[in-house]
Amino acid sequence: MTNKKISPTIKRDLSVGEVAARAGVAVSTLHFYEAEGLITGHRTSANHRRYERNVLRRIAIVRVAQRAGIPLKEIRSALSALPGGRTPNREDWEKLSAAWRGELNERIERLTRLRDQLTGCIGCGCLSTQECPLRNPYDILGEQSSGPVLLEPRGDFDETVR
Structure with a gap:
């Protein structure tokens, strides 16, 4: 067994400020x-908050997933499913990103439909005088629900926005 000496310039753990600076996030985000x-x-024994260096990779993964629109609940679930709560490696990231790819494709399709319908109809809220009389004569949809009921089912759109 070999004794490894840690270089005095390389610390094993990072302070909150060091992690925030290295990850490019605010301390409050951490x-x-x-x-x-x-x-x-x-x-620490002095009650200072410390993080292992691998936290930087976890933060990077969280930030990338957030930018892709993945809800924090799903990110947490995916990360907690890793054995021993370890930091994801390349293989883990490939699995995580592949699992999120389908959801992202569905979101892209929904947004494309929304974009294409945006000018002519607001999905029957109802502000369109040209589309809605054809799609919603006598405001039948208004009896079922309020708001844009044709574009997204209730709850589905609300979840993707968060």
Whole structure:
């Protein structure tokens, strides 16, 4: 067994400020991610918050997934499914991103439909005088629900926006 010496310039753990600077996020974002169960840290004997270096990869994955519109709940679920809560490696990332690809494709299709219908109809809210009399004579849809009922089923659109 070989004794490895750690270089004095390389610290094993990072402070909150160091992680925030390296990850390009605010300290409050780190606290939020930790409260949401996306990252974990620990306290030193002096009660200072510290993070292992691999937290930088977890934060990068969270940020990429968020930019793709994946809800934090799904990101947390995917990360917590990793054995021992480990930081995702390349193979893990391929599985995570492949699982999210279908959802992203569906979202792209919904947004494309919304874009294509946006000018002529608001999906019957109802502000269109040209489309809605044909699609919604006598405001039949108004009896079923309020708001844009033709574009997205209730709850589906609300979830993708968050």
